[in-house]
Amino acid sequence: xxxxxQNPRYLITxxxxxxxxxxxxxxxxxxxxxxxxxxxLGLRQIYYSMNVEVTDKGDVPEGYKVSRKEKRNxxxxxxSPSPNQTSLYFCASTSHSGTNYGYTFGSxxxxxxx
Amino acid sequence: AQSVTQLGSHVSVSEGALVLLRCNYSSSVxxxxxxxxxxxNQGLQLLLKYTSAATLVKGINGFEAEFKxxxxxxxxxxxxxxxxxxxxxxxxxxxxxxxxxxFGTGTxxxxxx
Numbered sequence: 001x002x003x004x005x006q007n008p009r010y011l012i013t014x015x016x017x018x019x020x021x022x023x024x025x026x027x028x029x030x031x032x033x034x035x036x037x038x039x040x041l042g043l044r045q046i047y048y049s050m051n052v053e054v055t056d057k058g059d060v061p062e063g064y065k066v067s068r069k070e071k072r073n074x075x076x077x078x079x080s081p082s083p084n085q086t087s088l089y090f091c092a093s094t095s096h097s098g099t100n101y102g103y104t105f106g107s108x109x110x111x112x113x114x
Numbered sequence: 115a116q117s118v119t120q121l122g123s124h125v126s127v128s129e130g131a132l133v134l135l136r137c138n139y140s141s142s143v144x145x146x147x148x149x150x151x152x153x154x155n156q157g158l159q160l161l162l163k164y165t166s167a168a169t170l171v172k173g174i175n176g177f178e179a180e181f182k183x184x185x186x187x188x189x190x191x192x193x194x195x196x197x198x199x200x201x202x203x204x205x206x207x208x209x210x211x212x213x214x215x216x217f218g219t220g221t222x223x224x225x226x227x
Contacts, residue, residue, distance in 0.1 A: 033214075040123070042204060042217035043158075058214065090158065092215070101146060101165050103208075103215055107157040 002027045006091050006106035013081055013113055021076045021109045023091035029104075031094040032074040033058065034066065036087040037108075043090065049074055081113040116141045116207050120218035128226050133192040135221050137179075137205030140186065147188040148206040148215070149179055158204070164188060175199070200225045 004025045013019055025032065033048035035058075045058030049068040063085055065077040074093075078085060091106040121136040139145055149161040162173025169181040179190045188205060205218040 035215075035217075040219055042118075042219040043206075043215075044217070045214050048214065102148070102160065102163055105150075105158040 002104065004091055004093050004104050004106040006089075006109050009107065009109060011109060011111050013111070015082055015113055016080050019078050019081060019111075021078075021089060021091075021111070023074045023076065023106060024072050025074075025091075025093040025104070026072065027093060027095065027104065028071065029093040029095055030071070032068070033092050033094070033103075034064070034074070034076050035090045035092065036060065037090065038087050046076070046089075078111075081111075083113045085111065086113050087111060116145070116209060116214075116216045118205050118207050118216055118218035120203075120205050120221050122221050123219065124222045124224060126224040126226065127195045129197055130194050133177075133190070133195045133199065133223065135190040135203050135205075135223065137188045137190065137218060138186055139188060139205070139207045141207055141209065143209050146208045147179075147181060148208070149173065149177070149188075149190050150204045150206065151175075152202045152204065152220075154201070161190070161203075195223075195225050197225050197227070199223060 007022045030051045034046040035043040037043045044060050047066040049055040089109045092103045117140045119138045147164040150158040161177050162171045164171050164181045172178045177192045202220050202222045204220050206215045208215045
């Protein structure tokens with residue numbers, strides 16, 4: 001089954017404690033991205049990657065890092081989480097083949113920073 | 115730059131009534147348009163998408179949307195609401211360059227018996 005897998009699903013952490021949210025896709029997509037969802041703001045892009053070792057900032061990159069060492073994986077790293085990073089996070093991978101163009105989202109990671 | 119405006123953060127309908135969720139977009143290039151649904155405590159599910167083929171797009175669960183270039187709109191409709199349609203709905207636009215999917219702020223659909 002084609003899917004994007006995020007882990008963990010839920011995470012509660014303390015301010016300043018480094019964490020990583022993993023994302024993996026099995027569709028051989030080149031393009032992957034991270035979004036955060038906040039009430040009343042919809043989803044906003046944090047970072048994206050167009051291929052292995054190619055990443056760039058989205059609209060709200062402050063406080064986040066990413067890496068793309070393998071095509072299937074695109075982890076999101078919070079080196080020093082703060083309470084304003086409490087949010088629902090989604091990873092997505094993108095197919096760009098003609099009418100199949102579309103974004104497949106993971107199930108989400110609900111992060112609480114206390 | 116691209117943007118999406120969803121009119122109405124909350125829409126209430128009775129079961130069996132028409133559902134109309136509004137989405138207007140702004141794009142300097144031909145857009146790709148999407149509607150996603152999010153049920154409570156769940157991820158995003160694609161309802162339908164417009165990728166420059168037919169302007170009337172049919173999706174899952176009886177939903178459809180019509181791309182109207184002159185009105186820069188992509189409104190979502192369903193003839194008869196079910197209780198199970200209660201969820202949050204997001205409209206999104208992309209330029210097709212794969213770099214970004216720009217979302218609206220969402221519309222929460224409430225369905226009453």
